[in-house]
Amino acid sequence: MSKTRYERPVIKKLETGMPNKFGTKTEYEPLTHIDGVAVNDLIGKYGSPLFVISEKTIRSTIKKAKKAFETRYPKVQFAWSYKTNYLNAVCSIFHQEGSWAEVVSGFEYDKAINLGVDGRKIIFNGPDKSEQDLTKAITNDSLIHIDHLDELYSITELAEKLNKRPRVAIRVNMDTGVYPMWDRFGFNYENGQAWDAINKIMHSEKMELVGLHCHIGTFMLSPFAYGIAAAKLADLALALEQKFKHEIKYIDLGGGFASKNTLKGSFLPGNDTNPTFDDFAEVISTALINSNFKKDKLPLLILETGRALVDEAGFLLGSVISNKRSSTGRRNTILDVGVNILFTSFWYDHKITPAQSFTHYSEDTCLYGPLCMNIDVIRESTTLPLLNKGEHVVIHNVGAYNMTQWMQFITLRPNVVLIDMDEKPHLIRSKESLENMNSMEKVPNHLERFDK
């Protein structure tokens, strides 16, 4: 006779609140397979913890986003924000889907070029572009988005030296009613800096001003600020046309669209309340179409959204190391997933589900990571079924920023697997080894020996 599945005994005080049988049922639904591949098999083959990326989800998300904008506005171009996730396989999916590259450092720029991206389809943003970086970008005819006057002057000099006419845009910051106002990047709209920069570029005649760019904030929970931003950029473009008879080719509204994650402290889950691509597309398209651009002169609309395109495609699989009890009797569960690889747990209450079936009995649990550091908390409080040591969990919506902002701290970074359209897993980044780490280090001769 086979034995009954074991579950540890629990006793809970009856509260007057929600009975646990259907408390937060969605969090309870086990996720045993990702795109048809069993979580257990993935961990068996690639170890735990493990990042898993769904190619299907990436492609369907970018298609959804494109459709939302293209049905409302005639000319739309997405540019993949490398900093959000610059694993080569991930970038390549976006490039196959027609996205350009949006980079913010020489490192990211080289990554895009190495992947084979046409230099003319790379948008180079950010405050830190070295002379070397700019030379490369000018030579490749990339789109350089100028952040400050020092950069403007550097480009003017390089243009002369290289005898090229760089294609540039300026980054504009502005008051869109959003708090905090991002005024550290680019030139301010309200105080006239932006207009001043435009005049400098037009008078120098060394560059071709092809676009106007802004990026108003991050994890935006209301689409309306984008309408204000689009209208202000349109005004600038029209003023430019009037004064210089020069038409810009594009308006780049940056990124910042919220994903389906739930910010800490939110009352309602992000999946229910955060705006959809349709919401953003409606506001932005309406603002541009209602501006004073002539019908056949509408500029190309560029979007650099990152987080909202890739967050849902990323899963982090982990395992239970131990169940403990705190001094106050609270259940603590230690996972092998720490904040070193799940940076976003500082901002979000990530949805976490077990990877195997279970009963409806549950406990309020604090989920800790494996690091010997007090800050290593994945969820301060969540209701989870009774997980046994060695059982697996799936952390949802981790595709954005975790695989770029992760750090090698205390432990090594894990494997990353991509599940393709045919539900076949591929290793796309190997876990780190001691040899990898040591290969970058050198010990001076006089430190090589010590008493054993």
Add this chain to the structure above:
Amino acid sequence: MKLRKNVAVSEAGLLFNPVNGESYSLNPIGVEILNLIREDKSPEQIIKVILEKYSTDKATFEKDYFDFIGILEHHNLLESHEETNA
């Protein structure tokens, strides 16, 4: 180790402590263990019964068992040693 007198456990896993008016809920294995305690089974006997029935190992269950007993004590559901010895 004894369950406090008057502590009633229903089949649905509901436990009412008439001394302080608190109610608790238990999962089925919790009810099973409470009933074994009520039958004056020793920890060794209880561990044996559970290991025969459920797919788990001794180390895991022993740890969970003593943790469970600790919580029963925490909620004041067991008679203290002095009372038992008296």
Add this chain to the structure above:
Amino acid sequence: MKKRTLNIAVTGLNAIDSPGPGVSVIRALHEAASFNVNIIGLSYESLEPGIYMHDLVARTYSIPYPAAGIDTLLARLEYIHEKEKIDVIIPNFDAELYPFIKLEPKLKAMGIHMFLPTLHQFEERHKVNLNDFGRKYGISVPHSKVLYDLNTVHSLPSEFSFPMIVKGKFYDASIAYSIEQVKSYFNKISAKWGLPIIIQEFVHGTEFNVTGLGDGKGNTIAAVPMRKQYITDKGKAWGGISIADEKMLDMTRKFLKNTKWRGGFELELMKNKDGELYLLEINPRLPAWIYLAVGVGQNIPEALVNLALGEKVKPFSTYSVGKMFVRYSWDMIVDREEFEQISIYGEL
């Protein structure tokens, strides 16, 4: 003709010292002339008194908090619907309106009717947007300003005179008599409810409330103004009286005509010493004192149910003036088994 019997699910069964409207709504439904009811209670906590009022509520089911997500709520409602064949749901909490509004089309497809404001109406009437709301619809509201940054506090005296009200995004309000006090309340309230903080002009006067019902096309189906006579330390009316004030009714009709408000509502109004009316807040649901409206001749919950079912409803034209409600509390005797039943199984 035999009256039909409707299965109506109602939330807000917390008839406690800061009461939810559920029990009053249920009493009104039992007195409906156009139908009989079988009431299904929907509860969040197992000590909501309505759960145990078996002469008013046939059966109660626990439902998940809005924080659990819309899908969880829908799954639970599907389960309840399978057992009870719900015709209409009347949600009575501000916090649950967002998920219910979002679920309206899905529930409708299942045969469950509601009569709620649109998401646009629900968002537009939010405190943060009250200034724009007043301007757009030509309704006097106290001047207010939304602040995100403590440093902007110093510019306030050019726009407002003291005292001014410092309000939180969801709850809390304090009256400040100096910039120092504004700063201190800004910090206190933002620590609790986050940003923004709303600064509102202080209007001296007497507070009034109007409850009513809009048909979503701009028509006033019902409107009853009330003056609170006794207020608890939680600011809730413990006694009130129906009044006849054309100005208030005019403002209510204007509000409904201009916004095309759909569903029940409560307006919080302030009348200053010159007799000018200001709209302080719009609650997008029926108030706990709704039974007074029934008592003066306007059974608003009944009309709301009929509108939800797509029937033509004749607007109420009169109500008795000078009728009072006096609230009282009542200790029920409940068996432990009932509490355990709802706690463990979520059904009673």
